[in-house]
Amino acid sequence: MTVAVSGTVGLRDVARRLDQLGSLFALHLTPMAHWTWVFVKGGRTISETAIVQGYYAPHHAHFILPLSYLTTPPTSFSKNQQLQQQRWQYCEAHGAMGGLCDEDTPDPLPVPPPPPVAQQWALDGVPVVVTAGNRHQYLYHTLTTLLTTPGAQHNNILVALGDAPQPTTQLLRLLNITFTKLVVHGKDNNKLFRYYRSVFQYVARTFPDAPAVIILDEDVQVSPDFFSYMSQTLWLLYHDPTLYCVNGYSATGFQGISHDPKTLLRANVQVEWGFAVTLGFVKEVISRWPSDPSETDTLFYDEWLYKHGSKGRECVFPEISRTIHYGIGVNSEAWSTEMYFLFKPMVREAHVYLDNVNRMLQRPWEEHFSRSIKEATPLTGNPCSDTFVPSINTATNFVFYYRVNKKPDGQLDYRNFLYAATCLNAWGVSEQGLHQKVLTVRVSMLATLYLVGAPYSPYAHFRPRHIRPWVYDLVSDEDDKIIMKRIAEIQIGKYKILNWNVTSDSLMDLLSVTN
Secondary structure (H helix, E strand, C coil): EEHHHHHHCCCCCCHHHHHHHHEEEEEHHHCHHHHHHECCCCEEEEEEEECCCCCCCCCCCCCCCCCCCCCCCCCCCCHHHHHHHHHHHHHHHCCCCCCHHHCCCCCCCCCCCCCCCCHHHHHHHEEEEEECCCCHHHHHHHHHHHHEEECCCHEEEEEEEEECCHHHHHHHHHHCCEEECCCCCHHHHHHHHHHHHHHHHHHHCCCCCCCCEEEEEEEEECCCHHHHHHHHHHHHHHHHCEEEEECCCCCCCCCCCCCCCCCCEEEECCCCEEEEHHHHHHHHHCCCCCCCHHHHHCCCCCHHHHHCCCCEEEEEEEEEEEEEECCCCCCCCHHHHHHHHHCCEEECCCCCCCCCCCHHHHHHHHHHHHHHHCCEHHHHHHHCCCCCCCCCCCCCEEEEEECCCCCCCCCCCCCCHHHHHHHHCCCCCCCCECCCCEEEECCCCCCEEEEEECCCCCCCCHCCCCCCCCCCEEEEHHHHHHHHHHHHHHCCCCCCCCCCCCCHHHHHHHHHHHH
16 A cells, blocks of 8 residues: 555545554654555555655665465356456456455446436437546546446447556456547646647547537546436537536535535536537637647646637536546645545435526526525625524525725736635635626525625626625724634644654654554
C-alpha cells in the first residue's frame, strides 16, 4: 500500500483501521507525507517507511519478499469460463480494482444489463463517451457504476483514450467496451487541451447524425438516476437556443443547501462532470477550437468552452447532483477535493420524476425568476449569522441584495458576493452558477434565497428603496469576526489536521515511547 504527496489528506477515519491492522505510521502521517506499507493480509508487517515532510522528495523502500503462488479462484464450468480466467489473470497483475478482483464476491462478468427508464426512447442515438487514460482503477469504478445505472445501453458506451497503456486496454476488452485511441501530444494542461479537442472532433466524425452526446471523465461516478435525469432534460437543448448544455453535476448543490431531487436550475456555468451537448454545438466549437494551445487565454477545455463557446448561453443542472467527481489528477488536489467534491450530495435512488421541466425554457424561466424575486421577502444583516434566514414552516422565498462594483479594468468585482455565498456554504469562488448575476440557494426544503447583484443584475430593480445592497467593507468589527469564523469553519471543514508539524524526529520519539 502506497500513499504519496497529498493522498494522506483523504485517509481520515481509515487511518484508525490501518492502525488496527498493524501500521505504525498511519495515525501520524502529515498531509504531504509519502508512505509505503508492505504487510501480509491478516497481519505481520514486512516493511513500513515514510517521509513525513517533503512534497517532491523521492521515496524508496528496499526489502526481500518471497512470493507464494495463489491459485486462481475456482470458476464453475460455463460459457464465460474463459472470461473468468481472463479476469483472474488481470487481477494477478493489477491491484486496487475493487469488486473486479474480490475473491469472495466478485462483480459479475459480463455486467448484467440494467432496467430501462421511463423515457428510454429519449436516449436512443445519444452516444455516451467516457474520456480516459492511464488510471484504470478509476475507470473500472466509473464504468461499473455507469453500466449498472438504469437506462444504460452497453453498446452505446464508448471510451476515448488519450493515453492507452496496456492495463487500460486490457480492462476495456475484459468488459467488452468499445474504445478508440486518440493521438495527442504535449504535457499536463497543454496535452489535455489538445486531447479534448480530439475527443470533440472524433464525436463529430463518428456520430454526425446524433442529436446529442453525453460526455464524462474516467473519475466521475454517476447517480442511479443519471440516465433518467438525462432522458427528461435532453429535449431542452433541441428546443431552446439560449441553452448549450445539460449538466448532471450540480453547480450549486453543496451540503446543507441542496434538498429536492426533483428540482432543476439554469445558470451561466461551464460544462461539468457528466454533461450533454448537441452535435450542433460540438461542430460549432470545433470550428473555433485552436489547434495550438498558445493561441488561447486558458488551457482548461471546459473553461474555454464556457468563455469562447457558450456565447452567453446557459446550462441546466439539478439541485442535487447526479454525479460526483472523485478523482485526483492534473487539475485537482486534496484540499479542494475534500472541501467541494467528495462529500457533494448525490441522488442515490433511480427514476426520479422531475418537476416543471418545461420551466427551464428561457421565457418560462425568466417569468418564474422575476415573479419569485419580486414577491420574495428581503433580508438584511450578516449572511454568516445563525439568525440571518428566519425559521419558517411554509414555503417562502427570500432575497438578499449585494453590491457589485466595477474594477479599474471594467470587469465586475464579485468580492461582496464571495463573502455572502461562502457564508451560506455556496460556491463563491467565481460567478459561475449565477443566472443574470443571481445565485439561487435552497436554504431548506421550504426556503429559497436569491442573492441578487446590484446594480448590474436585471433583477436588481426589484430592490426596495429602503434596502441597501450589502457591502462587506461596511460591516462592523463584530460582524466581521462572525464572518471570518464562519469562513474558517467551512474551509477547515469537520476534519482537523493534528499531524501538521510532525517531523521524523518527533515520530521516532513517539514510536520509541509507544514500543
